[in-house]
Amino acid sequence: PARATGPPARATAADVHELYALRSQIGAGGYAVVHLATRVSDGVRVAMKIMDMTQRSESERANVWYEIGLLAKLNDEHVIRLHEFFHERDEVYMATEYLAGGDLLDAIANDGEYNEDMARGIFRRVLRGVKYLHEEGITHRDMKLENLLLGAKDDVSSVKICDLGLAKKAKDRLRGANAGTPQYAAPEVLASTPGDSSAHAAPVDAWACGVILYILLCGCAPFTPKIEDDDRELYELVKSSPVKFDQPVWAKLSPSARDLVLRLLDKDPRARLSAKEALEHAWMQAD
The missing domain is CATH 1.10.510.10 (Transferase(Phosphotransferase) domain 1)
Known part of the structure; x- marks a missing residue:
């Protein structure tokens, strides 16, 4: 099967709010919320998952980074793509491709x-x-x-x-x-x-x-x-x-x-x- 194109996801040092404009909330649960967001540079829409790390146990925090580590390496058209991620203060942001059609x-x-x-x-x-x-x-x-x-x-x-x-x-x-x-x-x-x-x-x-x-x-x-x-x-x-x-x-x-x-x-x-x-x-x- 065809693979997705583009470089693997990366950690980004810049402020997430400088690169993305957060829009409406489209999901929530498990000490996390998901917002529709727009990338300022080109207008691409993403799903921005924001996770509050202060509410998580040590093992839960480790699992967050584990999931990010897995997603960052995946590159296939049949699996959702992680574009980049941010760690700011007590929150982790994951910018994934936005799939607008529901489940x-x-x-x-x-x-x-x-x-x-x-x-x-x-x-x-x-x-x-x-x-x-x-x-x-x-x-x-x-x-x-x-x-x-x-x-x-x-x-x-x-x-x-x-x-x-x-x-x-x-x-x-x-x-x-x-x-x-x-x-x-x-x-x-x-x-x-x-x-x-x-x-x-x-x-x-x-x-x-x-x-x-x-x-x-x-x-x-x-x-x-x-x-x-x-x-x-x-x-x-x-x-x-x-x-x-x-x-x-x-x-x-x-x-x-x-x-x-x-x-x-x-x-x-x-x-x-x-x-x-x-x-x-x-x-x-x-x-």
Whole structure:
């Protein structure tokens, strides 16, 4: 796949307010706010994430710099780009490319499920981004619809992976700290114990991709507890229940699409397809 162009992100010594004009707030959470900002030199719009470091523990501050270190080295058209970052007094500023279209979860909420051709186009970009991260030795660990952003509203062909806050280099994976979102968590993550590195290996991203594809095709998640937000039942379903294709829409979809879903949602991480293998699957090769 094509790589993004331009130099890697850098730390910038100049005052952020001299280089960028902050506009409206577009997000907030976790001792951070995100503003739309305009680069004074050329008018380029960016998303400026501002993090208050005084409210964070030592380990949380270390994770901020870890995320910046990862993002600064990434250069791929399927992953959000960090332009530059600043450290001023007790705040860290991250200027990333601005993706104005919202996230894929909102797009699906508006559109419902996608036909196979549209789902394939979206999923191809997702897999290419995940494959790139894995080739760089990085496991995202929080792949989900909310972390797939669109360059423009309703432009699902522009989807990019964002939010590498939980991502880890293979050699730096956390021990004994399950991460991610329950609906997308792989069985080995839910069953892991402290020191279990399988909970942070590349197959956990592949499982999450399987969940994403299932939702793209039918508009709902593959594992749904009878009582909403009952995580205990959800965990048991993920660990022991087979993938079901009960929704009427599946009768209209190809066996090849179901096969790819099943091979990504294989409960054995050793048998699960990798992102590279998924891209080579027959369904992904269809026109």
